[in-house]
Amino acid sequence: MKFDVLSLFPNYFQxxxxxxxxxxxxKSELLEINCVDIRDYCKDKHKQADDRPYGxxxxxxxxxxxxxxxxxxxxxxxSKVVYLSPQGKPLDQKLAKELSKEKHLILLCGHYEGVDxxxxxxxxxxxxxxxxxxxxNGCLAACVLIDxxxxxxxxxxxxxESSANDSFEKGRLDCPHYTRPQNFEGKEVPEVxxxxxxxxxxxxxxxxxxxxxxxxxxxxxxxxxxxxNE
Ligand code: 4FN
Numbered sequence: 001m002k003f004d005v006l007s008l009f010p011n012y013f014q015x016x017x018x019x020x021x022x023x024x025x026x027k028s029e030l031l032e033i034n035c036v037d038i039r040d041y042c043k044d045k046h047k048q049a050d051d052r053p054y055g056x057x058x059x060x061x062x063x064x065x066x067x068x069x070x071x072x073x074x075x076x077x078x079s080k081v082v083y084l085s086p087q088g089k090p091l092d093q094k095l096a097k098e099l100s101k102e103k104h105l106i107l108l109c110g111h112y113e114g115v116d117x118x119x120x121x122x123x124x125x126x127x128x129x130x131x132x133x134x135x136x137n138g139c140l141a142a143c144v145l146i147d148x149x150x151x152x153x154x155x156x157x158x159x160x161e162s163s164a165n166d167s168f169e170k171g172r173l174d175c176p177h178y179t180r181p182q183n184f185e186g187k188e189v190p191e192v193x194x195x196x197x198x199x200x201x202x203x204x205x206x207x208x209x210x211x212x213x214x215x216x217x218x219x220x221x222x223x224x225x226x227x228x229n230e
Contacts, residue, residue: 001102001153002032004074005142006067007109008049010035012139022147025156033146034074038062041069050112064116067108071123074106081106081125084141085114086134088127091145093171095128099145100152107145109138172213172220175205 005013013035017023025031039047043065050060071081080102089095099105108115108124120127130141150156167174178189192204213220 001030001100001150002034002104003146004034004036004104004106005109005139005146006036006038006070006074006106007137007139007142008038008062008111009109009137009139010037013143016143017146021156021158022150025150025153028155030153030155031150036070036074038066038070041066041073043069053113059113061113062111062115062119064119067115067119068123071106071108071119075123076104078103079106080104081108081123082145083108083110083115083120083124083127084130084138084145085110085127086129086132088129091128091130091148093148096145096148097152099149105149107142109142111137167209172209173217175208175212 007013013033017026017033022031022033026033039049042049049063049066051063053059053061075081080099082099082105084107128141128145130144135141178193182189182194190204192200195201
């Protein structure tokens with residue numbers, strides 16, 4: 001799966017996308033992530049990518065031409081163009097799974113006040129939001145989307161059967177986890193986890209995953225409630 005990430009800070013992504021699973025997936029060529037500098041598509045000698053908004057007011061707007069040129073330079077017949085924006089469809093596991101079936105995603109990151117509306121109408125297939133808070137720019141949102149989507153690309157995950165993954169698939173939180181030592185500052189590991197009885201352990205984990213979800217995120221049982229087995 002290929003990602004082209006269009007932004008004004010192509011170096012922004014070097015950290016998050018060069019570590020851990022995402023780095024390994026790139027080395028093994030399961031993922032290809034190409035960071036594109038929108039400024040390379042500015043035609044004027046000052047490489048201006050932003051301008052003042054029509055109608056006045058504070059802030060700057062990303063100009064239609066360089067953004068559009070950058071998108072069109074990356075686009076093929078198999079591309080889906082996504083603009084990360086607060087107006088977008090909320091990103092969740094279901095949407096991420098659908099996106100992971102695409103061959104090529106072009107991710108457009110907003111800066112300043114955002115992108116000229118006409119680009120969104122002409123060149124963008126879908127707007128996606130990672131949540132309801134104010135961000136400085138769309139780069140972190142693109143990193144989040146890549147991370148979430150990449151986990152669904154076959155081979156990217158080390159252990160596809162991990163229990164954490166099972167819990168996510170069922171749309172609820174994971175159960176509490178314990179490792180050595182058996183006693184930490186007087187707190188013992190729950191007895192059943194030491195029993196070696198895998199049926200009992202499984203029962204305990206399922207029950208506690210459910211209880212934890214009810215207590216901390218009761219909305220999750222409703223929103224992601226439908227089990228998703230594949
Ligand atoms: N944000 C809100 C309302 C109005 C503006 C913003 C905001 C970065 C270019 C967009 C934000 C949040 C989730 C991209 C926020 C996201 C962005 C995202 C984002 C600079 C313009 C901006 C009501 C949501 C608080 C700045 C609400 N997912 N504007 O953050 O790109 O993808």
